[in-house]
Amino acid sequence: MFSVPTFQKLHLVIVQEIRNKTGLTISADSDASIRADGTAAVVEGLYQHQNYIQRQLFIQTADEPYLYIHAEELGLPRLGGTRASGTIQATSNIDLTVLAGTKVTDGKGHYWSVVADTQLKANVATVLSVNADQVGASWNFSGSTLLFVSPIAGLAGIATVISISGGSDQEELEDWRARLLERKQLGKDRDRNTDLISKLKEITGIKHVYIYPKRRGLGSLDAAITAVGSPPTLPTQALIKTAQDFLDAEEAFWGDLRIYAPTEQFLNVSAEVSGSSSDLSSVETTIRDYFAELAPAEEYQSAVLTARIMALQYVTDVKLTPSSNVVPIVNWMYTNWIRLGSLAVSQA
Structure with missing residues (x-):
């Protein structure tokens, strides 16, 4: 990586050139030194401008206004809210x-x-x-x-x-940047799962896409989608239809492709926490965050959730219910999605 000289380095180079050409002894308060400061400041500004231009050339580092230029080139506009x-x-x-x-x-x-x-x-x-x-x-x-x-x-x-x-905010800047970078890395569309996911994420309101090949038999390809939310929620029928119509209109490689919503499987959770001064609200937030991260068909792992709670300050032990893993139902009819039902957190 090119090393940009500091202001002091630029000043010394200019002063050295003046000495070489004139033989003058240049002190810090001399006219030549003051002129060298001015020239060095201009040169430093030019280097900074070049760094700024270089930053805008790449999706990873471009500022927001220039991301719109990259997006126009890739055909991937920023998603508005719904x-x-x-x-x-x-x-x-x-x-x-x-x-x-x-x-x-x-x-x-x-x-x-x-x-x-x-x-x-x-x-x-x-x-x-x-x-x-x-x-x-x-x-x-x-x-x-x-x-x-x-x-x-x-x-x-x-x-x-x-x-x-079904309501959603304008796409977050970094989420948009990630989509642009992914599209550039993928290059030309092919029949990859990643291409299908990238296409579906162009639709406003879709948060996650999960691909299940051969779910309805050979030649079929199904995609379960979730809607934007905190945590992510089930998509509305309107969003599912929008996604299906969008892909049906695409001249793509996908033939027997169906968009559908996962089925919520609610899990009631209780936690008895041991430890003086332990913060029960932090425990509750940790549990909610864990369930928010679960994908459709992903099992609930009590050991993982227990470890996260035990990592909290002042927590010495926790009695978690359910205390064993729960595997969601997944078959050709249903793709269950484990969601948090009732939650009770108490001090042991």
Whole structure:
């Protein structure tokens, strides 16, 4: 790697050249030394500019504005965010119509709007489709109820949430950089699993892709996808359809290819922690992080989770339930995905 000379080194080289040509004795406060400082500063700036240019030439080191240039060359734009959507149940004590645009809220600054005019019968729970008012993962809702904003007469003010998900933020800069670098390293598309994964990750909202060859028999190739979230969540049917349509439209090598969602297999966990001054919230976070990392078809390993908890400060022992490994069900019909169910952490 080329070694860039320091300012002091540049100054000494210039001063030495002046001495060689004039025979002057140059002190630090002389006119020649001051001029040498100015020249050295300009040369140092030119070196810094060359370093800046060199940094932008490579995906690994390019600044954000120049990544857009690399992305245009590779045909891999940065993924934008998506709006969360889902369904809620509403009830009323009279027949009425809930108009499109009617808003529900969690009371914390997040709003969702009803998609279409919907007729409600008296005392009959009716399903309403809603979309988030803004783009972002913060509008994915995991609670059980939302509040109608200024409900009309007869409409219950509380709505029961069936499911609201699918929202995602703009792609993180380093995630985008990793995709660009992977695409450049892969080169021309071929029939590799990595090519399929790279293609699917071009779709906004997809977090992970897991490839299962011959799942439905010879010649078949299936891909289970998860949706962006913290932790990653199951994809919506709309996202699955988008991914399937995207690949069907591709002039690729894949023939009998099916996109599907894994099946959640919930695991209830309890942990009794020994150790004075041990932080139970850190134990809970460690357990949640472990389950967030599990991929579809990956088994729960109690020894791994126990080791992570034992590595926490002040923890001397832990009694974990389940205490044995749990292998998810995987067959031609189901690809189970172990997820955290209820969690209880207590001091032994």
